[in-house]
Amino acid sequence: MTGIVTRLNTAVAQSPVGRWFMLEGSSHPKARPNTRFSTEIRAGFATFVTMAYIISVNSLIISDTGGTCVCDFDPLDPTKGGVAGGPTGPNTGAPTQTCVDIIRKDLIVATAAMACIASTAIGLFSNLPLGMAPGMGINAYFTYTVVGKFGSGKISYQVALAAVFIEGLIFLVLSILGLRQWLARSIPRNIKVATGVGIGLYLCFIGMQSSAGIGLIRADPATLVGLGGCNSEFLDASGACLSHRMESPRTWMGVLGLFIISILVLFRVKGAILIGILFVAIVSWFRNTSVTYFPHDPTGDSRFQYFKQVVSFHTIQKTWAVMDFQLNTGEFWLALITFLYVDILDTTGTMFSMAQFAGFMDPKTGDFEGSTPAFITDALCVSLGAVFGTSDVTAFVESGAGITEGGRTGITAIMTGFCFFISLFFSPIFSAIPPWATGPALIFVGSLMTKSVTEINFNYIGDSIPAFLTLAMMPLTYNIAYGLLGGLLAAVVINGTVFIVEKLSGGRWVPPNKDERDPVMSFRMGPQGEGVLPPWLVRLIRKLKGRDPLEHAEHGAGNSQDTLPEPDTTAAKEALAEESEKDKVMPDTFATTPETLSATASGVENGNSKRTSHHRNSISSEADRRREL
DSSP states (O other), X not given: OHHHHHHHHHHHHTSHHHHHTTOTTSOOTTOOTTOOHHHHHHHHHHHHHHHTHHHHHHHHHHHTTOGGGGGGOOTTOGGGTOOTTOOOSTTSSOOOHHHHHHHHHHHHHHXXXXXXXXXXXXXXXXXXXXXXXXXXXXXXXXXXXXXXXXGOSSSOHHHHHHHHHHHHHHHHHHXXXXXXXHHHHTSOHHHHHHHHHHHHHHHHHHHHSSSSSOOOEXXXXXXXXXXXXXXXXXXXXXXXXXXXXXXXHHHHHHHHHHHHHHHHHHTTOTTHHHHHHXXXXXXXXXXXXXXXXXXXXXHHHHHHHHHTTOSBOOOOOSSTTOOOOOOOXXXXXXXXXXXXXXXXXXXXXXXXXXXXXXXXXXXXXXXXXXXHHHHHHHHHHHHHHHHXXXXXXXXXXXXXXXXXXXXXXXXXXXXXXXXXXXXXXXXXXXXXXXHHHHHHHHHHHHHHHGGGGGGSOTTSHHHHHHHHHHHHHHHHHTOHXXXXXXHHXXXXXXXXXXXXXXXXXXXXXXXXXXXXXXXXXXOOSSTTOOOSOOXXXXXXXXXXXXXXXXXXXXXXXXXXXXXXXXXOOXXXXXXXXXXXXXXXXXXXXXXXXXXXXXXXXXXXXXXXXXXXXXXXXXHHHHHHHHHHO
């Protein structure tokens, strides 16, 4: 068997496929060491196993918008979700459950299809081992803040999709110009970290509710939220538990699912989140139990009949190309800007962290191999995802599982995309996963995203207060945008006041611990600010002019150092290579553990800055020694 695999690896490496993906033995001048076809296939499957939960979770969350079903709602017609003699007006109740179930089936197909297309495209054109799919966090903001439960927000599902579509086009322009990294660097580091923490708390809050979670918390007229866990017959009109709290079998089943996921992650079992979801779901498929997802009523019977098909290809009926370009509301533009900002931190941070982990980072430019086509692919997939009816598509940190398995080329991503293609034919299975099975995944992912709270600088008030407001306002206002705006406004007011007082006093009145604040944000693209030009444009200018524009920016056009002989930087390069090799070793943690969206971006920035500073100091010292000689 080993001989067959070896011959297969050799044959693929020596083929045009091997040369395109730079496999070892392909005779490509930039062939990546230790890359083999069989290893890439195994790595792609590992990435899929850790990402597969997104099919059920994303469809469940976005289906809470009601999709296009809100148009079918008639408050006076009981067959369309209303009550005879009830209130009139749009969106005053819920659409029929049958229609929502169709929306969820559509979104299962949309999620799997976009994961297939995006992962395959980024592997084919960027040669990066990244899995892509509609992202967590941003899908919750899309559903519960922008559109609202069953369309109760200020803009409709169709208009929100239009915002996502336009955002993708904006990203396309930013990606071509190479400005995505610049925008990510323009946000204060502490607010970027707090954004990831706040989204984590937001996801946890959703996972504890009943609509998309385990029902652990419920509405409370006195305290807004309170302890839940009661069956539906013990709820009042506001949704609060009147009695029998923590007696719902479904809530306890969700708690068990969270326990299973936690233990499996503790022992580094790959696919722990998916295993936990499937365990709870399978238990909920038995009809004559208190936790069944198929009760003996019309809704349960309809779900069960579809579930029994097991293998079926569902065609999208209600979410395909339903965008409505009503651009004349402030809510639309607020949603668009928030989508833009969160996706900048999400995708950019994730791609940089995965590139760093895989060893693709260039310490001189602060960029990674294939970054421009990767960002362009992501931008196009964001807009295409809106056509399918889902929220922003982004790179997943679960890609680290495949990289840990040895994935280093786009074949890993293509294999992940192929697995998502196969899942398209099992939509009856994914549509039968109940919210108390996916809720534990939301809580667990949320807990992982709060890990980076320790990276916030709590020693300096000008850093800590804006960061705290950012992470606290997101779950408490049920709005990611309000958290971002609150944090940025606080940062401007507090630090702006300190700056004005310091200038007016001639530097006599300054905070005693001002030296403990984080460095001011950088608006320059390189690791030490070597200009704002995108990497591809820098390379083009270098080729046209026959010189290194980064070196020119560093020394200055009239600097005498330009006329000095090129210093011997061998020692510096060796030290830099040694440090880069250390960076390639991943901490011994569970492969599927997602790092926070924002912390990865800031971590990569800090790491690159330190390495580049070390490199420059070595060059500077060598140049000084030459002058003395």
